[in-house]
Amino acid sequence: MAHTLPDLPYAQDALAPHISAETLNFHHGKHHASYVSKMNKAIEGTDKESLSLEDLVLKADSEGDQGLFNNAAQTWNHTFYWNSMKPKGGGAPSGDLADRIDRDFGSLEGFKNAFSEAGAGQFGSGWAWLIVKDGKLAVRKTLNADTPLTEAGAVPLLTMDVWEHAYYLDYQNKRPDYIETFLDKVVNWDFAAENLANSGQ
Template identity: 70%
Template sequence: MAITLPDLPYAQDALAPHISAQTLDFHHGKHHAAYVKNLNGLIDGSDLADKSLEDVILAVAGDASKAGVFNNAAQIWNHTFYWNSMAPNGGGAPTGALAEAIDRDFGSFDAFKTAFAQAGATQFGSGWAWLVAVNGKLEVRKTGNAETPLTEDGVTPLLTMDVWEHAYYLDFQNRRPDYISTFLDHLVNWEFASANFAAV
């Protein structure tokens, strides 16, 4: 069964003015769609063709001969997770168990925001900033290119922010720190992160 491009979980203009419809048109409709097309071409007729996206990623992670498959599959998964990590009228602060865990593991919500923003700002080149749960404890991580915490035992992704330039360049040009602060203040979907944390 072919891997398909998931729909955005909101209208293309729903994140404006923070992220424009034009950015989502290019980012989802061109970049994300290209990863789907590329992956289907790479796995067609192989023993990976009938696997789920997650199983494809896990099957080829660390295999240099399958780097193209991994990069496209992981980028599909990371992007889908990223779309869900944002919401119209997002931002603010989490509540409930996730808020308590952030205070426990980072010292305060502001300290978490600082750590998350730093991870995004210091990821050299393309990549991702993540909030993850590691055996129940929260950590901020950053990964380069298509790398994903999905491949690490005991690590559960809760939230991600795309820091590839195509995620923000049409709206923020080279001002990655402005994009990061906008993501945290106006876009982050704490309900999604909380649901992921509850499922750990």
Template identity: 55%
Template sequence: MGTALAGQKLQFRSSVPCRCTRARTVFTRAELTLKPLPYSEDALEPHISRDTLNVHWGKHHRTYVTNLNNQIKDKPMANKTLNELIVEAWNSGSPTPEFNNAGQVFNHDFYWESMCPNGGGEPTGELKAAIERDFGSFDEFKTQFKAAGATQFGSGWAWLVAEGGKLKVTKTPNAENPLTNPAQTPLLTMDVWEHAYYLDVQNRRPDYISTFVDKLINWDKVAERFAEAK
């Protein structure tokens, strides 16, 4: 798994040591906290409204954090990093409630940082060269990335990942993400759950996708992740 992922940790208010009793071992640590947005709630307007950010980050994302804290409290997995928790929960079998909430916490943290005010345009430097090498052109990358988001049935995510020294577009349903594939390192994600766009464009997912790709992608952040993944 790429270095950009291996170093990511949960955010904690304080560290609390494990308390052991005769009856059982109780694993305790301070709770996971909702990360602040990397910009103000109105910073992505007119492309994504303040109302959408308020509901999406302030309510949906916050609920995933709260649910995850409740689910892992006093369990051994409470001592895992977020990335470790996702992999362990995924490897336990079919997606568990812990996996679903942990996956959604990671996915949203990654999504917010994949956007920025005055984003969009084109990447530069080594990232642009790699995209042109592996997709044939930047326009072809955009076509494939938009198609991944538009054809994801129901809720899910579109991704640009590094795999085997090459870049590729993929998509995942629900809370799934590339952390479940050790060969992949995520570089960019786009949320295509309805709560990402419904307040702004109702059921017109393709409109939201085009806006995301053309106006919102933080290519500097994607380039940073690409450099760390090499």
């Protein structure tokens, strides 16, 4: 069964002016759609057609199928990214997530600094992540299509895309400005908190 491009969880202009409708039109409607299409072509007529998206990512990784991995992981990463943002996001987390951020990063500012450094310090294309592993929150950065899904014991909670197509129409080469806006204006703490609660860690 072919995988489908998921709808955005909000209107295309809902994150404006921080992330424009034009960016989401290209990013979701062209880039994300292309990953889904190429992934479907790669698995058509094979025993991988019946796998869930997460299992497909893990199978492609374990078999060293880089082409399939790139498209399956980018399909998964992007869906996770859309949900990592929301209109009128930002602010501060609450509850268990807030307590754990204070415990593991010293403060919310400590987390923001670590996350911003991961995003700004990722040379070329990639991602910044908040994960939980062995009961502790941590920041990861991954190159190109790589994802914490392939790291044993790691559960992704939140991600930020730092491929240029995620921000160039709105911020040009000012990646740090995009990162700051992501954290202050659109980050979806509720999504991260839900993922933490469901992680069992």
